[in-house]
Amino acid sequence: MADLPNTPLLDTVDTPHDLRKLKPADLRQLADELRAETISAVGSTGGHLGSGLGVVELTVAIHYVFDTPDDRLIWDVGHQCYPHKILTGRRDRIRTLRQGGGLSGFTKRSESEYDPFGAAHSSTSISAALGFAVANKLADRPGKGIAVIGDGAMSAGMAYEAMNNAEAAGNRLVVILNDNDMSIAPPVGGLSAYLARTVSSSNYLGLRSLAKRAIRRISKRVHNAAEKAEEFARGMVTGGTLFEELGFYYVGPIDGHNLDHLIPVLENARDSEHGPILVHVVTKKGKGYGPAEAAADKYHGVQKFDVITGAQAKAPPGPPSYQNVFADQLIKEADADPRIIAITAAMPSGTGLDRFGKAHPDRTFDVGIAEQHAVTFAAGLAAQGMRPFCAIYSTFLQRAYDQVVHDVAIQNLPVRFAIDRAGLVGADGATHAGSFDVTYLATLPNFIVMAAADEAELVHMTHTAALHDDGPIAVRYPRGNGVGIALPAVPERLEIGKGRVVREGKTVAILSLGTRLAEAIKAADALEAKGLSTTVADLRFAKPLDEDLIRRLLTSHEVAVTVEEGAIGGLGAHVLTMASDQGLIDAGLKLRTMRLPDTFQDQDKPELQYAEAGLNAEHIVDTVLKALRYNEAVVTDGARA
Template sequence: MPALPSDRPTTPLLDLAATPEDLRRLKPEQLRQLADELREEMISAVGTTGGHLGSGLGVVELTVALHYVFDTPTDKLIWDVGHQAYPHKILTGRRDRIRTLRMGGGLSGFTKRSESEYDPFGAAHSSTSISAALGFAVANKLSDRPGRGIAVIGDGAMSAGMAYEAMNNAAQAGNRLVVILNDNDMSIAPPVGALSAYLAKTISSGSFMSMRDVLRKLARRMPKPLHSAAKKAEEYARGMATGGTLFEELGFYYVGPVDGHNLDQLLPVLENVRDTETGPILVHVVTKKGKGYAPAEAASDKYHGVQTFDVVSGVQAKAPPGPPAYQNVFGAALTKAAATDPGICAITAAMPSGTGLDGFATAHPERFFDVGIAEQHAVTFAAGLAAQGMRPFCAIYSTFLQRAYDQVVHDVAIQNLPVRFAIDRAGLVGADGATHAGSFDVTYLATLPNFVVMAAADEAELTHMVHTMALYDDGPIAVRYPRGNGTGVAIPGVAERLTIGRGRVVREGKKVAILSLGTRLGEAVKAAEQLDAMGLSTTVADMRFAKPLDEDLIRRLLSTHDVAVTVEEGAVGGLGAHVLTLASDEGLIDGGLKLRTLRLPDVFQDHDKPDRQYAEAGLDADAIVATVTAALQRNSGGLAESVRA
């Protein structure tokens, strides 16, 4: 059984620390117990709600130390991505709501400005923290206000170029900027030992920094060649001992590595950093994902994001058996295609399992590329592969592909290169909320010349579309599909090559036409059944393509039905906008046709269960029926006359 609220651990110190101000009243020797209680509380809470676990467990001591040493919220603490901020939420006045994480009306799974003054910057995408912290730091410096910008960024997020772009400009912040590099994969440094801990404490001390400043001033009075040589000798000598040469070259004073779970090391180092007058500082902290919870330590990948789970055993609740997830349907179809086509390559940006490509990586390791959190590079890399005759599939979540839009336009579309985009998490995504919703991809891709944009209505259609993409060499092509499981239709053993720009009619009627794009097709069919029961004979078409449109099918449906409704799980500017443009250009609505478009509303929807989100968005069967009946009621005779006709 998952942990229930009544199973909450005993936390006498944590009960006294509802806010950072309360925390700072504790004695340093009490913080070890506080951190242990905080870890137990987080495990209990996430066991009840599900969510991100391993990353938060890894920063428990760091969270305690940062709030204890720095004057938050005057000092702005910015968590990169934000999924590791559950301990931060507990310590900043939100413990009483921590068991509402990712639920409708509850706490966000990420940092959110509207939620707390301790969340100065909303984050759910990676590698933005240093830029944002730099902005806060420079703003305070310019307005002569107190407060630092403190960015906590993981080593994985450092694979994104944006982090280095920010660091390249960090000197403008002076001592107002502190970057905490949370290294939880040992990818930058070996395990921390006594010598490295001693070095970190020593080089962060005021006396060492003062001596360094004196030597710098002295070096400036030397002839230029000697000055340069002395500067490089000092930086490289320290860099060789501590691993910070790269960061020094970017203008940071490097401190570390520091054991991120040892408060006796963390506290004095952070205090030294707080009290220094030097320029921007980077503190390299080594942590372990899942720290303090044995199941998460043993399998950090499986406990990165979890369902509800039993706290004692660590066993996660299993979803009832059902259809395969769309991401796995895509991965299986692509792996199969690659077995007979040596030109097929797969690219992802730090999401091999999330995009279903882990199987491809096993079957075709030499043609699988995980480029890290670097979507811009992923797209242009794919463009280079395509230009040299390969067939690259670039699998990226819809919300993350937004980060590479310039590359999609300039490096792919303008050059008409056959890059194949597999756009995962299209539409609404439930518990992850607005930051991860795939709302805009049809809008931002279907406006581009040369692009083909498809949306799969079910897992069988996705299989056909992957096959179609593999055979398409005339330019860029994309398929979008949602998070979650398919509809349960049989997956074809032999995939069909679809005709580009051709939809299909799945249900014939005479009075109402529903033009669906993507997985709202099931709701469109339900709506048609309801409308038929009302005496309104209804056609349902799966348009398959947002671009190019099936103009012949659209003309037929709009000219032979009284009401036409487009339905799509994307923002304005998608299928509905393109159908309206065609209808306007060709005069298809001049004869009294009632044409309506249903799409996502012009708001960022908060996290909730997907079915509730779609109902709220007006994209379920009831909303389709209501739209049709409202359109007919605007006729002079009303709905009753329309039904009789």
């Protein structure tokens, strides 16, 4: 293809084994070609760009120095793994990134032996690398665990929990801190690189070890004092006292784009026999591509774009996004109520809270990648009379489930959860799908769980949550744009646990929760065309159920179907339980439940994902017809009868 970059050296490299045959002097050219190939590939597919461009040299250096895949390389989160994929036998598929049947946008064990540990959520790399390192140590096998973790991921407590335990790995663990945002300590050119090479060299470490043994024989007190003095002196020069206290030997900071600096330091870390090492490298997100360097936030995740101009493809104009509908309504609520506070965990733009922050900066808190803290922080605010909203992706809220149970639900505190990215999420695949929130929240006593069928309903539900002070309440809504419903000028406070009938019929009842309502209405149209009078209800609440409405629909229709964009254990299971408890099953009830299949679905276009899951109008109609055709009084919590 004419638009592909010229990459003669990269063309000779299929795996890291080929890379290691190159001369050190060739690595600069290879890195430049790898960067050009990454830009070209992401330009054609979209995806995460800036973080990958920032680690091009680091990726080359790691694979050049370490014996991957026997040395187990783990990229934290995985946003930055595209150059890694190109160098590890997947270049021929790199333009299938994040597409149906293509490469994952994150590391994935089933994809390559060079992906020893799957990732997509933050701050797991050190724990996993420690596991690999200790396993090799105990089995007396060669091989290190190498974790590459960004400075943003260091805001999560899990990273420190792992580091506190890292001494168990001995010299089998190498942590590379990729500092690409707020540098802990700035690199200072040649002097910094010289110091990093010196303090990580085998001569320095050997002499240091010999001196420590000699001093220990003289006096334990003298030894401890000397050790602290050496660490303090080195920490004053290089930074890193915190990591030393956690048991690491700290090296850095060094320029993460200078291969002449990176290679010898990583070689020293590879050959060290002196315990776990942390190498601090400083990089720039978007390095080598002007538009991405100038606007790292806008080029973190991108649509398809023109490589020459950097202009990203724009979606056609349409309804507002759910996240912005939520944020704009929350701003209005906060304008009227000074007790309303918004909390996000490192996703201000993803949740719309960047908009809220501009309107109410003193009441907006981005706590970093720390969902557990976010939830308990909100619980403390609620206990003190404030009205906190935790705006967190469904898949990320899973990380704070103990806090949701222990700190919020048991104490019946009125924390409001705005659950973004509920349901399937397209290109981000299984790791980011919001499949389980109804199941894991509606099982909790004291919880109210709402699901918005459209953007107008989200306005009503945000308003309802703002006014609700009797225990925790959650509203879930999907990724993407609304369906085109006009937003209400005045929001309505919904009656808790009450649904609505969208259309009335006599034979078939479709009970919908969330944004599958549009498909339920399409299915009703198709059923009406077949002579089957159909009721469609938007239940609004997964908990508490509108038992009066559900009982009426189940007892007055020949067949009833529940439809939800969540996993087993959600709405369908709760309706089945209610029907069983109230003896409706004994009356010959024909009830079917439709929900996400019991599998982790790979990335694809959302409409194709929902078709695969059997949650579109065609499948609703098929479920109803099968139930009527066989006239079975069978109750099942299976996906489709």
